[in-house]
Amino acid sequence: xxxxxxxxxxxxxxxxxxxxxxxxxxxxxxxxxxxxxxxxxxxxxxxxxxxxxxxxxxxxxxxxxxxxxxxxxxxxxxxxxxxxxxxxxxxxxxxxxxxxxxxxxxxxxxxxxxxxxxxxxxxxxxxxxxxxxxxxxxxxxxxxxxxxxxxxxxxxxxxxxxxxxxxxxxxxxxxxxxxxxxxxxxxxxxxxxxxxxxxxxxxxxxxxxxxxxxxxxxxxxxxxxxxxxxxxxxxxxxxxxxxxxxxxxxxxxx
Amino acid sequence: xxxxxxxxxxxxxxxxxxxxxxxxxxxxxxxxxxxxxxxxxxxxxxxxxxxxxxxxxxxxxxxxxxxxxxxxxxxxxxxxxxxxxxxxxxxxxxxxxxxxxxxxxxxxxxxxxxxxxxxxxxxxxxxxxxxxxxxxxxxxxxxxxxxxxxxxxxxxxxxxxxxxxxxxxxxxxxxxxxxxxxxxxxxxxxxxxxxxxxxxxxxxxxxxxxxxxxxxxxxxxxxxxxxxxxxxxxxxxxxxxxxxxxxxxxxxxxxxxxxxxxxxxxxxxxxxxxxxxxxxxxxxxxxxxxxxxxxxxxxxxxxxxxxxxxxxxxxxxxxxxxxxxxxxxxxxxxxxxxxxxxxxxxxxxxxxxxxxxxxxxxxxxxxx
Numbered sequence: 001x002x003x004x005x006x007x008x009x010x011x012x013x014x015x016x017x018x019x020x021x022x023x024x025x026x027x028x029x030x031x032x033x034x035x036x037x038x039x040x041x042x043x044x045x046x047x048x049x050x051x052x053x054x055x056x057x058x059x060x061x062x063x064x065x066x067x068x069x070x071x072x073x074x075x076x077x078x079x080x081x082x083x084x085x086x087x088x089x090x091x092x093x094x095x096x097x098x099x100x101x102x103x104x105x106x107x108x109x110x111x112x113x114x115x116x117x118x119x120x121x122x123x124x125x126x127x128x129x130x131x132x133x134x135x136x137x138x139x140x141x142x143x144x145x146x147x148x149x150x151x152x153x154x155x156x157x158x159x160x161x162x163x164x165x166x167x168x169x170x171x172x173x174x175x176x177x178x179x180x181x182x183x184x185x186x187x188x189x190x191x192x193x194x195x196x197x198x199x200x201x202x203x204x205x206x207x208x209x210x211x212x213x214x215x216x217x218x219x220x221x222x223x224x225x226x227x228x229x230x231x232x233x234x235x236x237x238x239x240x241x242x243x244x245x246x247x248x249x250x251x252x253x254x
Numbered sequence: 255x256x257x258x259x260x261x262x263x264x265x266x267x268x269x270x271x272x273x274x275x276x277x278x279x280x281x282x283x284x285x286x287x288x289x290x291x292x293x294x295x296x297x298x299x300x301x302x303x304x305x306x307x308x309x310x311x312x313x314x315x316x317x318x319x320x321x322x323x324x325x326x327x328x329x330x331x332x333x334x335x336x337x338x339x340x341x342x343x344x345x346x347x348x349x350x351x352x353x354x355x356x357x358x359x360x361x362x363x364x365x366x367x368x369x370x371x372x373x374x375x376x377x378x379x380x381x382x383x384x385x386x387x388x389x390x391x392x393x394x395x396x397x398x399x400x401x402x403x404x405x406x407x408x409x410x411x412x413x414x415x416x417x418x419x420x421x422x423x424x425x426x427x428x429x430x431x432x433x434x435x436x437x438x439x440x441x442x443x444x445x446x447x448x449x450x451x452x453x454x455x456x457x458x459x460x461x462x463x464x465x466x467x468x469x470x471x472x473x474x475x476x477x478x479x480x481x482x483x484x485x486x487x488x489x490x491x492x493x494x495x496x497x498x499x500x501x502x503x504x505x506x507x508x509x510x511x512x513x514x515x516x517x518x519x520x521x522x523x524x525x526x527x528x529x530x531x532x533x534x535x536x537x538x539x540x541x542x543x544x545x546x547x548x549x550x551x552x553x554x555x556x557x558x559x560x561x562x563x564x565x566x567x568x569x570x571x572x573x574x575x576x577x578x579x580x581x582x583x584x585x586x587x588x589x590x591x592x593x594x595x596x597x598x599x600x601x602x603x604x605x606x607x608x609x610x611x612x613x614x615x616x617x618x619x620x621x622x
Binding site: 146 | 306308354357358359361362364365366368370372373374375376377378380381385386389398401402405411412414415417418419430433434436437443
């Protein structure tokens with residue numbers, strides 16, 4: 001095995017600690033920036049949904065402001081955003097390079113994208129469901145969590161998948177300007193030193209990673225459409241009743 | 255009891271204004287099934303949404319017995335609890351701004367069902383019905399007991415763990431009804447609840463509403479564009495056109511003596527006699543200048559009499575029956591005939607006059 005590796009990808013083996021370190025850095029950037037993106041993007045996506053004209057907390061000014069900021073950041077190409085944000089990044093985390101320095105531009109790059117995606121996912125929840133919940137006396141928080149977020153789960157999983165994959169792309173781009181990770185490994189050790197096998201392995205690793213995310217996302221999304229991931233069963237009869245439970249065949253239509 | 259006074263609502267958009275409600279007055283007594291009919295765009299959906307303030311009217315008063323009065327002025331809502339309303343209905347108490355808390359209380363008192371059910375697709379039947387019960391201070395066991403009780407009420411106990419996608423339309427509406435009744439409201443608003451259902455499911459849902467009305471003394475306000483629905487279950491009916499209530503009365507009254515042209519069209523749409531209008535359009539050539547075609551509606555007082563042969567003998571005219579029907583509305587018979595009257599003009603007029611004197615509503619469809 002080691003022999004075969006040394007033969008087919010000698011440079012990868014030579015720089016194996018660099019390679020592992022880069023992979024770890026990429027994963028770190030992905031997870032930390034991803035966590036921030038998830039929370040902030042969901043927050044702004046919900047904010048846009050509820051403040052939009054006709055929304056449950058209609059607020060035209062707030063909606064326009066968030067909408068505008070989202071559009072502005074969406075329209076700046078990421079490579080330019082990276083250098084544009086360097087002063088802010090320095091001010092916030094003290095450095096503009098390495099994993100730490102990459103988080104800020106990554107979050108700025110991914111949050112507007114994810115915000116729009118969340119907005120679209122929540123727009124897929126029929127207004128009738130929201131109206132029904134309102135008519136039942138459900139409060140605004142109840143509607144956000146128990147109707148919007150709950151009903152949009154399959155779409156949210158889908159957009160999280162898309163965002164995660166695009167975030168991986170962003171981390172490699174950040175690598176080009178000093179963030180480290182797989183991106184910079186492929187450029188500095190693959191491209192610049194003419195080690196094609198290093199580039200190939202980087203592509204392969206990213207391919208596997210993206211495929212895993214996509215498969216997981218698609219599967220989860222499908223399994224949560226028109227149902228919860230796990231059906232919570234309630235027995236229709238008191239426990240003392242005879243064991244023939246009518247709930248045992250819930251899929252049956254009549 | 256629920257009462258609306260001078261309710262008005264106008265939708266404003268850059269394209270212009272649309273008057274949805276214009277000075278609507280309505281009073282629904284407790285325990286009634288009250289129908290509101292109208293074509294789409296007549297304002298009936300807006301009206302029903304104003305009842306639980308899903309839509310805020312521009313102006314007007316909404317009084318719900320057991321809750322209080324909401325007065326709306328220039329789109330701002332004020333609330334006065336019931337206990338401070340004087341005997342004559344005059345306002346004696348302190349009026350406050352309507353708060354979110356008042357709204358929630360009102361909405362727990364007024365359940366609502368919809369044309370497209372609006373169930374949560376990712377929740378089981380149990381979870382859907384439990385939705386309005388959660389966060390109301392009930393324990394898990396209490397919620398479970400209440401949900402099972404409600405499902406029994408709508409005859410859907412065996413579907414407790416099903417998802418909406420596993421149910422038929424009628425079953426989905428039953429779940430929606432159970433959910434709407436969870437907090438024991440005294441009023442149920444039904445917004446075209448049977449319009450998306452097949453005839454069989456429609457009938458079973460209407461039966462259920464009637465049953466609930468009797469069992470729970472539930473007041474039902476039913477919005478529909480189908481007169482057949484009104485005919486089947488309602489006690490009283492209001493007809494809406496262009497944001498106004500143009501006619502109101504007991505179902506029997508309205509069906510036997512429609513006063514507005516639009517009401518006539520609605521009534522005609524469900525009665526067999528409505529078909530005469532289509533027939534007349536075909537230019538039937540068996541109507542000669544000596545004939546008059548009339549539509550007669552016999553109400554309670556006249557349906558039992560042998561008027562046709564009586565008139566025929568008395569005035570020497572021939573009565574040729576084109577169409578006939580008898581229906582039972584609210585337990586009372588309502589009959590209708592389309593007749594061709596043959597004879598000299600003065601005899602025909604006298605015959606029609608005679609029928610009118612005997613509580614028959616006569617409408618001359620065509621003079622030959």
